[in-house]
Amino acid sequence: GAGVSQSPSNKVTEKGKDVELRCDPISGHTALYWYRQSLGQGLEFLIYFQGNSAPDKSGLPSDRFSAERTGGSVSTLTIQRTQQEDSAVYLCASSLGGPRSLDEKLFFGSGTQLSVL
């Protein structure tokens, strides 16, 4: 596609429910990243994929968070038993190369605004 696409753009859920957030990266980009941004704050790294593999899951805040990527393309971030502190904008980015490569330019989607009531 022309850019990174995320869906839904907004998600309101009740505390304790599970949510799935989707990311469609730019076609041909091998690396995919998930970040979280709380209101007025910078971005917090969550997880990174190179192809379908996630070599680094250290940023996931708890075991309620998981992510997968299939076919080297679409990725889904799942949050189980959501809590109010999970409310934030979840941003996905993709890059042609990977970390520390010359092509290390991240292209971001517009994010999913998650609100946990």
Next chain:
Amino acid sequence: LAKTTQPISMDSYEGQEVNITCSHNNIATNDYITWYQQFPSQGPRFIIQGYKTKVTNEVASLFIPADRKSSTLSLPRVSLSDTAVYYCLFGGFKTIFGAGTRLFVKA
């Protein structure tokens, strides 16, 4: 983790040149320095990237001194639409974005 320090906010007027400096004392030898721009309700957008000396593209210039412990983003003749948050990064995907610099351009 890679850490940067930038001013929290800056004000400017339309038509002025704006320089935003970022310090990155623990940058590694092979790290590139990258700047992003973020508007409300959007993801960050790549502006410019460099390794040393000076890089210029159609929207900005990036100045990096020889020791590479800092960098300066230069926005020539800003307009109201340049009001945004600007982040400098190095160190790859795990870099802490930080709060960035909030630039407010006034008429």
